[in-house]
Amino acid sequence: MAALIQQAYSRNVSVIKAFSSASGTSMVQLYAPGSVTPWDRTATIRYYGFITSLRMSVNIKSIPESQIPNIQLTDDQTARMLAVRDMEWKEPRKQIDLFIKNSQISWQRIASLSLLNRLPYYHVNLLQYLTDSSSLEVGNDTRLAARISDAGYGLLNNTDSVTIFGSVQEEATALPTDERDISYTSDFSWELGTNSQIILPANPNRLQASFVNDSETQNVYLSYNGIAQQGKGIALLKAGGTYEINKFNPYKGAISAVATGNCNLVGLEAV
Structure with a gap:
C-alpha cells in the first residue's frame, strides 16, 4: 500500500479592525482561524495561524496632550522607568484591553494599554504584549479580541480613533483523499x-x-x-x-x- 503524504494548505490573512466612539465597550474580535473552504476538498479542516505582525495606530484628541517625561542625564534606570510609567498610567488617558479565549475557557484579559494624546499620532507594536517570539501561534479553537474600557477619562469620542492592523500566516494539514474528483x-x-x-x-x-x-x-x-x-x-x-x-x-x-x-x-x- 502506498504511503499517504500529508497535504498542506496555507494562506495569508490581513487583520484590520477600527475602534471609534461607536465601538463603546463592545468586544471586537481581532482574529479567528478560518476554515478551509469546500472547494479545497477538505471542508471540515480549520486553519491554525501564526500572527507575524500586529500593530496599533492611536489617534486620541479628546484628552490633553501627554507631556514628555522630564528625564535628567543623571537619573538612574529606575528613575527613568518611573517617569515613563507615570506618563503612561497617571496622566489623562483612554484604555484598550486585549483578550484571548479557546474552546475550554472564556475570554481572559492578557494585556491593557494606555491610549494617550501624542501629536500627531503614534503606533504600538502589540506583538510584544502577546509573545517574546517573532510570531504568536494561534490554535484552531483560539480567538483574539480587544475592547475599549473607561480608565477614568471616558471612552473614545468623535475625535478619537484606534486601528489595529497586521498579518497572519495560516496553515492546515490533511491526509490526501482517495475520492474521485469531479470530471464532468x-x-x-x-x-x-x-x-x-x-x-x-x-x-x-x-x-x-x-x-x-x-x-x-x-x-x-x-x-x-x-x-x-x-x-x-x-x-x-x-x-x-x-x-x-x-x-x-x-x-x-x-x-x-x-x-x-x-x-x-x-x-x-x-x-
Whole structure:
C-alpha cells in the first residue's frame, strides 16, 4: 500500500479592525482561524495561524496632550522607568484591553494599554504584549479580541480613533483523499409548477448536485421521494434559496421538485 503524504494548505490573512466612539465597550474580535473552504476538498479542516505582525495606530484628541517625561542625564534606570510609567498610567488617558479565549475557557484579559494624546499620532507594536517570539501561534479553537474600557477619562469620542492592523500566516494539514474528483457537469434549468416532477433521475456516479431557486416570488420544495409536496421536504425559498448534494451529504437517488407557482429552478449535476 502506498504511503499517504500529508497535504498542506496555507494562506495569508490581513487583520484590520477600527475602534471609534461607536465601538463603546463592545468586544471586537481581532482574529479567528478560518476554515478551509469546500472547494479545497477538505471542508471540515480549520486553519491554525501564526500572527507575524500586529500593530496599533492611536489617534486620541479628546484628552490633553501627554507631556514628555522630564528625564535628567543623571537619573538612574529606575528613575527613568518611573517617569515613563507615570506618563503612561497617571496622566489623562483612554484604555484598550486585549483578550484571548479557546474552546475550554472564556475570554481572559492578557494585556491593557494606555491610549494617550501624542501629536500627531503614534503606533504600538502589540506583538510584544502577546509573545517574546517573532510570531504568536494561534490554535484552531483560539480567538483574539480587544475592547475599549473607561480608565477614568471616558471612552473614545468623535475625535478619537484606534486601528489595529497586521498579518497572519495560516496553515492546515490533511491526509490526501482517495475520492474521485469531479470530471464532468451537466447544467439544467427546470420549469416548475404546482405539480410534482422528477428533476433528476437516480445516478450512481453523482458526486454533486446543486440547486438554486431563481424565482423572486415562488418557493420550491425538493424531495428524495418520488413525489414532492408543497411545504414539506427541502425548502428553497424565493429569491435565491439553495441546496447542494455533495460528499458530506451524499445521495444518488432520484430527486423530485414542486413549487408554489410557476417558476424556474436552475442547477447542475456533477459526476
